[in-house]
Amino acid sequence: MNQPANKNYQQLCEHFQNISHFEHLSALGDWDQAAMMPTGGGEARGAAMATLAKHIHSLKTAPMLEDTIAAAEQESLSGEQQANLREIRYQFQQANIVPGSLVEAKTKAAYHCEQAWREQRSQNDWQGFKPNLENVLALTKEEANIRAAALNISPYDALLDKFEPGMTSARLEQIFGGLKLWLPSLIEQVQDQQQHQPSYAIAQAASDAQALLSRDVMTLLEFDFNHGRLDTSSHPFCGGVPSDVRLTTRYDVADFTSGLMGVVHETGHAKYEQGLPHKWRGQPAGNARSMAIHESQSLFCEMQLGRGSAFLKQLQPQLKQRLDCNLSHEQLLNIYSKVSPGHIRVDADEVTYPCHILLRFEAEKAIVSNQLAVADLPDFWSQQMQSLLGINTDGDYKNGCMQDIHWAVGEMGYFPSYTLGAMYAAQFKAAIERQLGSIEDLVANGKLSTIMGWLNHNIWSKGSLLTTDELVQHATGDTLNPAHFKQHLIERYLP
Amino acid sequence: MNQPANKNYQQLCEHFQNISHFEHLSALGDWDQAAMMPTGGGEARGAAMATLAKHIHSLKTAPMLEDTIAAAEQESLSGEQQANLREIRYQFQQANIVPGSLVEAKTKAAYHCEQAWREQRSQNDWQGFKPNLENVLALTKEEANIRAAALNISPYDALLDKFEPGMTSARLEQIFGGLKLWLPSLIEQVQDQQQHQPSYAIAQAASDAQALLSRDVMTLLEFDFNHGRLDTSSHPFCGGVPSDVRLTTRYDVADFTSGLMGVVHETGHAKYEQGLPHKWRGQPAGNARSMAIHESQSLFCEMQLGRGSAFLKQLQPQLKQRLDCNLSHEQLLNIYSKVSPGHIRVDADEVTYPCHILLRFEAEKAIVSNQLAVADLPDFWSQQMQSLLGINTDGDYKNGCMQDIHWAVGEMGYFPSYTLGAMYAAQFKAAIERQLGSIEDLVANGKLSTIMGWLNHNIWSKGSLLTTDELVQHATGDTLNPAHFKQHLIERYLP
Numbered sequence: 001m002n003q004p005a006n007k008n009y010q011q012l013c014e015h016f017q018n019i020s021h022f023e024h025l026s027a028l029g030d031w032d033q034a035a036m037m038p039t040g041g042g043e044a045r046g047a048a049m050a051t052l053a054k055h056i057h058s059l060k061t062a063p064m065l066e067d068t069i070a071a072a073e074q075e076s077l078s079g080e081q082q083a084n085l086r087e088i089r090y091q092f093q094q095a096n097i098v099p100g101s102l103v104e105a106k107t108k109a110a111y112h113c114e115q116a117w118r119e120q121r122s123q124n125d126w127q128g129f130k131p132n133l134e135n136v137l138a139l140t141k142e143e144a145n146i147r148a149a150a151l152n153i154s155p156y157d158a159l160l161d162k163f164e165p166g167m168t169s170a171r172l173e174q175i176f177g178g179l180k181l182w183l184p185s186l187i188e189q190v191q192d193q194q195q196h197q198p199s200y201a202i203a204q205a206a207s208d209a210q211a212l213l214s215r216d217v218m219t220l221l222e223f224d225f226n227h228g229r230l231d232t233s234s235h236p237f238c239g240g241v242p243s244d245v246r247l248t249t250r251y252d253v254a255d256f257t258s259g260l261m262g263v264v265h266e267t268g269h270a271k272y273e274q275g276l277p278h279k280w281r282g283q284p285a286g287n288a289r290s291m292a293i294h295e296s297q298s299l300f301c302e303m304q305l306g307r308g309s310a311f312l313k314q315l316q317p318q319l320k321q322r323l324d325c326n327l328s329h330e331q332l333l334n335i336y337s338k339v340s341p342g343h344i345r346v347d348a349d350e351v352t353y354p355c356h357i358l359l360r361f362e363a364e365k366a367i368v369s370n371q372l373a374v375a376d377l378p379d380f381w382s383q384q385m386q387s388l389l390g391i392n393t394d395g396d397y398k399n400g401c402m403q404d405i406h407w408a409v410g411e412m413g414y415f416p417s418y419t420l421g422a423m424y425a426a427q428f429k430a431a432i433e434r435q436l437g438s439i440e441d442l443v444a445n446g447k448l449s450t451i452m453g454w455l456n457h458n459i460w461s462k463g464s465l466l467t468t469d470e471l472v473q474h475a476t477g478d479t480l481n482p483a484h485f486k487q488h489l490i491e492r493y494l495p
Numbered sequence: 496m497n498q499p500a501n502k503n504y505q506q507l508c509e510h511f512q513n514i515s516h517f518e519h520l521s522a523l524g525d526w527d528q529a530a531m532m533p534t535g536g537g538e539a540r541g542a543a544m545a546t547l548a549k550h551i552h553s554l555k556t557a558p559m560l561e562d563t564i565a566a567a568e569q570e571s572l573s574g575e576q577q578a579n580l581r582e583i584r585y586q587f588q589q590a591n592i593v594p595g596s597l598v599e600a601k602t603k604a605a606y607h608c609e610q611a612w613r614e615q616r617s618q619n620d621w622q623g624f625k626p627n628l629e630n631v632l633a634l635t636k637e638e639a640n641i642r643a644a645a646l647n648i649s650p651y652d653a654l655l656d657k658f659e660p661g662m663t664s665a666r667l668e669q670i671f672g673g674l675k676l677w678l679p680s681l682i683e684q685v686q687d688q689q690q691h692q693p694s695y696a697i698a699q700a701a702s703d704a705q706a707l708l709s710r711d712v713m714t715l716l717e718f719d720f721n722h723g724r725l726d727t728s729s730h731p732f733c734g735g736v737p738s739d740v741r742l743t744t745r746y747d748v749a750d751f752t753s754g755l756m757g758v759v760h761e762t763g764h765a766k767y768e769q770g771l772p773h774k775w776r777g778q779p780a781g782n783a784r785s786m787a788i789h790e791s792q793s794l795f796c797e798m799q800l801g802r803g804s805a806f807l808k809q810l811q812p813q814l815k816q817r818l819d820c821n822l823s824h825e826q827l828l829n830i831y832s833k834v835s836p837g838h839i840r841v842d843a844d845e846v847t848y849p850c851h852i853l854l855r856f857e858a859e860k861a862i863v864s865n866q867l868a869v870a871d872l873p874d875f876w877s878q879q880m881q882s883l884l885g886i887n888t889d890g891d892y893k894n895g896c897m898q899d900i901h902w903a904v905g906e907m908g909y910f911p912s913y914t915l916g917a918m919y920a921a922q923f924k925a926a927i928e929r930q931l932g933s934i935e936d937l938v939a940n941g942k943l944s945t946i947m948g949w950l951n952h953n954i955w956s957k958g959s960l961l962t963t964d965e966l967v968q969h970a971t972g973d974t975l976n977p978a979h980f981k982q983h984l985i986e987r988y989l990p
Contacts, residue, residue: 021546041739051516244536
């Protein structure tokens with residue numbers, strides 16, 4: 001019998017397709033526990049998810065993989081197959097570094113910590129949260145040290161690499177160092193300019209009405225409801241799988257503007273997932289490229305499209321119909337362009353947002369290198385907030401170091417992706433405007449689909465077939481260049 | 496180092512705990528696809544669930560089990576541990592009979608068939624549904640034949656045994672044969688008696704209001720919302736896991752009475768799950784005893800409690816508050832005691848319901864023994880409905896043989912459990928009334944908790960520690976005795 005010429009590669013594809021089925025269930029379990037699960041279900045779910053994580057890990061470290069990957073690398077493969085094999089090897093290597101027992105222990109600790117955090121955060125209960133966080137971060141540091149030894153890089157770089165392959169703290173310090181040179185004065189200038197802007201009364205809006213508006217906005221952004229849904233959770237996110245993307249948001253009855261833009265943001269993530277290459281579903285090459293590229297898509301949707309004048313104008317009929325809201329689009333534009341230092345990262349405007357990331361970047365580096373104990377985190381937080389944004393968070397854990405879910409679930413090294421994403425988004429905007437003309441004009445002329453088409457062609461449909469640098473180079477003619485972000489902020493906020 | 500005296504048994508417990516984690520995910524996937532998942536997510540979900548089913552099957556047939564079970568049977572175990580080991584062996588034997596490839600193929604075919612059925616049923620599309628059903632039933636028959644050969648019983652008995660261990664078609668023919676002797680004339684008598692009863696105008700009720708009423712009713716029945724939730728689906732069911740029970744129902748805006756009693760029914764299932772022994776969570780001994788016992792709990796809740804005068808009286812304030820419903824409890828009692836032959840099994844009253852089961856029992860036996868082709872099912876259905884209930888279903892597939900989900904997902908041999916459950920429920924009622932007094936009086940005197948306590952002590956907390964016959968004997972002093980069901984119907988409908 002004839003064997004196919006690339007039987008080792010085919011065997012790997014089958015194996016990773018199988019892994020993707022378990023990852024599907026993992027995504028479902030994550031979404032459900034955040035959006036649906038009652039509190040009492042947490043313990044059993046945590047145990048089930050830990051067993052699942054361990055099983056996925058065992059599949060990714062199956063003994064046959066080493067030889068099969070080596071053999072596949074000798075086979076005759078197309079360019080895309082080679083890219084898939086590169087991603088397969090990367091996943092295998094990453095998984096092999098960390099023992100399954102640690103994966104299981106960390107999953108269990110993270111579930112426990114997150115479940116308790118929801119209640120603890122609302123009660124500002126730092127003392128209750130602290131031991132859980134210490135437990136999760138001890139396991140995260142253990143992981144960082146194991147990864148660092150295997151990859152011969154620093155422990156923090158080893159965490160960064162999980163979310164943004166190839167990213168280093170040295171490069172980040174350079175990028176963020178650049179930011180620090182101009183951002184504080186920009187914030188000051190914008191605040192000066194905006195100081196005489198009126199503030200607007202925002203009428204109460206029932207959650208049900210906001211949910212209908214959210215669906216309108218998602219429809220406008222061409223979200224495919226046959227392959228996804230929208231629910232609520234205490235921490236908005238985009239989960240699920242490409243064929244069934246699960247978005248969540250939260251509604252503030254007193255102020256619809258935050259939930260509305262939250263939906264636009266998460267829809268950006270969702271569009272990326274729904275646009276990933278069908279041909280590569282279930283294969284590593286079919287995954288989203290990186291967390292920063294993912295964030296670039298949500299931020300593009302929110303910042304480059306959603307907060308623009310033309311898009312806000314298009315929303316007006318729905319705002320009137322669903323919420324009986326009479327704000328003009330100029331007023332909405334002012335609301336959505338307002339720069340104002342605040343406690344909460346996810347509520348921050350585009351200009352002060354990077355300060356929240358700078359703080360977390362410094363804290364993560366210090367925690368992983370044992371220069372900052374969890375017990376000292378609240379003080380560190382308050383000092384940094386004071387110095388970066390003039391805000392004191394003493395005793396206000398809820399709006400300070402307890403506001404985010406990331407560390408509670410052991411995700412350290414993720415935060416920088418947000419600001420890298422903002423930079424990529426600005427760079428994509430510049431490229432689109434060079435190639436297709438002004439985004440504002442395109443939206444105003446009903447050509448949102450043209451913009452979506454560009455993103456689909458250049459980003460979404462590429463999955464992980466290209467490396468991050470190749471992807472960005474291919475789409476924009478350059479690798480990451482933070483100058484576009486500065487340019488974008490100046491154009492929008494100091495016109 | 497000292498080994499524990501029952502190390503083989505302990506090893507089995509760990510293994511089955513691990514299996515329960517994957518079964519947790521399977522329950523979640525099933526609930527989600529019925530209650531949450533958009534249609535477009537079905538294909539990927541089906542593939543993931545098939546892989547999961549195959550994995551669970553491989554764990555239940557792990558090569559080490561045979562010897563470990565044999566060794567554990569020589570160890571010194573408590574009575575409860577012995578019961579758990581009996582259930583472990585049973586699961587191992589059951590799983591070993593069927594090859595994993597068949598489990599995977601059947602799961603995939605069932606998901607495909609069910610997904611399509613939802614749309615096809617609403618469109619009365621028998622031609623579209625038929626090939627899918629043929630595919631699922633071909634695999635089900637293959638399973639039946641394999642089981643039959645291994646267990647040395649008939650193929651249909653081999654299917655019955657999956658849901659009701661030890662049940663045979665011979666015993667069912669005897670039980671159902673008894674029913675046929677008195678049920679038709681009872682239906683006639685009741686209809687005669689009820690013919691001059693007035694009919695009642697039922698006001699429209701919005702789904703949201705009905706959902707609030709459902710929560711009220713579940714609260715009245717002491718459902719623990721910290722360990723479960725209620726949603727809607729096109730086919731009501733009770734799923735999830737004991738620590739997080741997922742109920743679904745559906746709301747008919749034109750007639751709230753059906754959805755309301757549907758919630759009472761599913762809450763009966765849920766109470767059983769929530770009451771399963773904590774100590775045995777994740778072990779086979781901690782599972783519900785059988786499908787008929789499960790159905791006895793939902794039917795007890797619906798028929799013995801929910802449709803009783805005292806319970807309906809208690810519901811009145813909520814009916815007024817949530818739906819502005821002014822029906823007196825006597826009127827509600829008439830509505831909920833109305834006997835009227837109809838097309839739909841799940842909407843059938845307690846008296847005509849067994850006729851729907853008799854039909855399905857005959858159809859299943861005929862299909863599994865190749866005496867009835869799927870193509871001839873609609874004719875068979877219409878003839879049987881005509882003869883049992885005087886109803887013609889020619890061309891009305893939607894309200895005929897396409898109404899149920901069971902065959903679409905490959906569950907043949909399940910239907911008899913419904914009527915066995917009704918019989919067990921009546922037998923439990925008789926036992927409670929002998930031991931504690933009239934159920935109507937207990938409910939009227941605010942002692943619903945006393946009834947729940949009896950069920951918890953005698954049924955729920957026993958899990959699978961006893962066999963079905965032991966359980967029923969222990970609770971009622973007798974094994975299954977259909978006379979109680981006849982007695983119950985006569986008392987209620989021919990007072």
